[in-house]
Amino acid sequence: MINYKYPNKDGFFGIYGGSYIPECLFEITNEISNAYFYLKKKNFLSIVYNEIKNFFNRPSCVFYARNISNNLGNNFFFKREDLNFTGSHKINNTIGQILLAKYINKKEIIAETGAGQHGLAVATFSSYYGLKCRIFMGYKDSKKQKTNLKKIISLGAKVNIIKKGKSDLNEAINYALKYWIKNKKSYYLIGSTVGPHPYPTMVRDFQRIIGLECYNFxxxxxxxNKKNYIIACVGGGSNSLGIFYHYIKNKININLIGIEACGKNKNNSVLNNGKLGIMHGCKTLILKKKNKLKNINSISSGLNYPSVGPEHCFLKKKKLVKYKSVTNKQSLFAFKYMIKHESIIPSIESSHAIYYGIKISKKIKKKNIIINLSGNGEKDLRLLK
Known part of the structure; x- marks a missing residue:
């Protein structure tokens, strides 16, 4: 494996990454970058992890799925980020960035959300730390994720429902960025490993606690040994990088597999069919058709994004992680399978990774398969109707 020291000082993972934003935002992103890397040298990550432990029970457990293991002939384990406070891995990054925002004296937090898990985490800890909060959410997602939307509103956050364009996660990000340009005193708390430098690096660093705990287990x-597999779903890419990064950084020989949502069509895989371009402030792969963004049409609000974080593009190019894709029908099968056999309700996002674990069990036996269960599926119970 390569000596992994990425990104470089300008936020590039090879040709991917960087900062492609309006000039008016460079001052604030530079402020964020300077503060983050200064604090990082001062043991900031340890402070963040200690703060996280004040709120919920870390390390999150690695659960042995006895019934699925007996059925499929492999040892299935689930990293239970779904048991975190607010119901997903999003809390790890949220606490880190809010502490950073307080350090640089920001009074309002803004964020986008698709499945609602990131919005819920941001609303929760903005309220706890006494900060104003504004969440941007696509109209389609607001209808699908009513449970999380109600929680977000109950916590005092203002919610901007976006009815323009495709009214999805992509549009929510677009409008959050527009608001940030006009309100530069706000802090934009990006929820995944996307966006301009230093966001992809910060989010990865805050989420890497998942992989460290998994490694310790x-x-x-x-x-x-080579018999091990670690599988995680990939949208923007935070939960997957969170569990992968420790292994990549420390050159630990293990099979890492990222699973994208491709909706109804395998051609909707960003990492296998995307074209190089600029998306939400960084150079990355984008799913396009005739120079227009292509709809993934995923059943999963959290993975329904026509791009991916720049580090994932680099990891694929260097063959450090294998990337596959799973359809709506396949992920729904895994969602129901998990409920039936383990009495655990996973998020539909995580169900993409679960399906791939089930799939490879037809070809391998007596292996250890660890799947990152990034969130709970309370918000997805509508899919059982």
Whole structure:
């Protein structure tokens, strides 16, 4: 494996990444970058992780799925980020960035949300730390994710429902960026490993606690060999980088597999069919058709994004992670399978990774398969109708 020291000082992972934003935002992104990397040298990540432990029970457990393991002939384990406070991995990054925002004296937090998990985490801790909060959400997602939307509003956040364009996660990000340009005293708390430098790096760093805990579990149980698989879903890419990064950084030989949502059509995989371009402030792969963004039409609000974080593009190019895709029908099968056999309701996002674990079990036996269960599926119970 390569000596992994990415990104460079300008936020590039090879040709991917960087900062492609209006000139008026450079001052604030530079302020964020300077503050973050200064604090990082001062043991900021340890402070963040200690703060996280004040709110919920870290390390999140690695659960042995006995019933699925017996059925499929492999040892299935789930990293239970769904048990976190607010119901997903999003809380890890949220606390880190809010502490950073307070350090640079910001009074309002803005964020986008698709499935509502990021919006809920941001609304929760903005309220706790006494900060104003504004959440941008596409109209389609607001209808699908009514449970999380109600929670966000109850926590005092103002919610901007976007009815323009495709009224989805992509549009929510567009409008959050427009608001930020006009309100530069606000802090934009990006929820995934996307956007201009330093966001892809910051979000990865805050989420890497997932992989560290997973590594400690494997070390305790002597799981280190090529028989191991770690699988995680990929939208923007935060939960997957969170569990992958420790292994990549430390050159640990293990099978890492990222699973994209491709809706109804395998051609909707960003990492396998995307074209190089600029998306929401960074150079990355974008799913296009005739120079227009192509709809993924995923059943999953959290993965329904026509691009991906720049580090994932780099990891694919360097063959450090394998990337596959799963359809709506396949992910729904896994969603129901998990409920039936383990009595756990996973998010439909995580169900994409679960399906791929089920799929590879037809070809391999007696292996250890760890799947990052990034969120709970309370918001997705409508899919059972």
């Amino acid at each position: 494997q070390k305790k149980n002597n799981f280190f």
